[in-house]
Amino acid sequence: MAINQSTTVDAYRCPDCHGEITFADGSWECTDCTYVPRHSAD
Numbered sequence: 001m002a003i004n005q006s007t008t009v010d011a012y013r014c015p016d017c018h019g020e021i022t023f024a025d026g027s028w029e030c031t032d033c034t035y036v037p038r039h040s041a042d
């Protein structure tokens with residue numbers, strides 16, 4: 001029996017520092033380097 005540790009929470013990872021990207025102030029941003037993922041709206 002293999003224990004599958006599925007990661008449901010790390011859908012968003014900072015490509016820069018691999019930090020956690022969380023939803024704050026109405027937008028997603030990295031908690032470490034304040035990286036903001038691309039938005040479809042400019």
Ligand SMILES: [Zn+2]
Nearest residue numbers: 014017030033
């Ligand atoms: Zn980051």
